[in-house]
Amino acid sequence: MPEGDTVFATAARLRVALAGRRLRHTDFRVPRLATVDLTGRRVSTVRSRGKHLFIDVEGPDDARAADSAVSIHSHLKMEGAWVIGPIGRRWRRPAHQARVVLRTDEHEAVGFDLGILELLTDPDAALEYLGPDLLADDWDPAEAAHRLESLPDQPIGTALLDQRLLAGIGNVYRSEICFLGGMLPTRPVAAVDVPATVDLSRRLLWANRLRTARTTTGNTAPNARLWVYGRRGQPCRRCQTPIERGELNSIGGDRVVYFCPVCQT
Known part of the structure; x- marks a missing residue:
């Protein structure tokens, strides 16, 4: 994707x-x-x-x-x-x-x-409406955090897809960032460590920017690259609980999101 x-x-x-x-x-x-x-x-x-x-x-x-x-x-x-x-x-x-x-x-x-x-x-x-580009040389994490924090009641899973807040995250990274941050996609931004989430987002995209096979786990084997995305019903790589899939309102309509109901709160 x-x-x-x-x-x-x-x-x-x-x-x-x-x-x-x-x-x-x-x-x-x-x-x-x-x-x-x-x-x-x-x-x-x-x-x-x-x-x-x-x-x-x-x-x-x-x-x-x-x-x-x-x-x-x-x-x-x-x-x-x-x-x-x-x-x-x-x-x-x-x-x-x-x-x-x-x-x-x-x-x-x-x-x-x-x-x-x-x-x-x-x-x-x-494209002035776009938020800071996660892969730009002039990446501004403070501005990205400020934009996210301006919507404290927004679910973090919705906010991460809003290109007006920070630019570059899609549905795969949205699910993976929420898992690695230990937060359900429905958790409000006000209850999230926003600077840490912004930093994690940058590091994930930066690490994959020139890879032929995207990975968030560090493993490039075909069936081991992602923590939760696309793994509905499969065991969580951390706790073995089956991964669940839901829908979350985003710009342009509802989109699927994957999460572990135990590792994410």
Whole structure:
């Protein structure tokens, strides 16, 4: 499931393939961008912010206005992915799932099933609502804690998914953070050690930011990577109590959450 660490790693791979290189072919396969052609422009960088990914593209060589630069903004949502490879290699997904194709002299980057794909002239302004990015170089734990503490009655499991408070946590990390913090997802923020929770969140995502297999247990074996997420009915790795699954209201509707009813209070 794409969360902040997945997007960070995706941006890193795209940066190696695209940054500093000219686009020799672009193909936007969504109706509102169907006529866009960025061929000949240079990619300045690729970066992530929370779960959002930006491919910053310079303006045409003959452009005089600074605002001719654009950023290709994408969000993976649940099913999206960017796949990078040599030009001509057979795609690993069906062509009808491709939303954008970007080619340089050597590489091809294809965005499949992207939940959001748009061009922005001022991407930073468009995402001002986001909280501190857990994987940013300028990560601000004090600001993240302040934002969480501003909603003392909010269940911690709901607050962790609110990207306006801190950016990058998704459903997997939400469950894992609550387990490692020994707190039920329904515990109100006022009853949580917020600075410790913020620190734990940062450390978990940072440790996984470039891993091919996400783990919160420290074990990378396929069936041992997570403490509770996706393990309904299986024994807790600490106390052997069956893991339970519930639903908790979040931005955008109810979402499943996994927890140990004994280890978490």
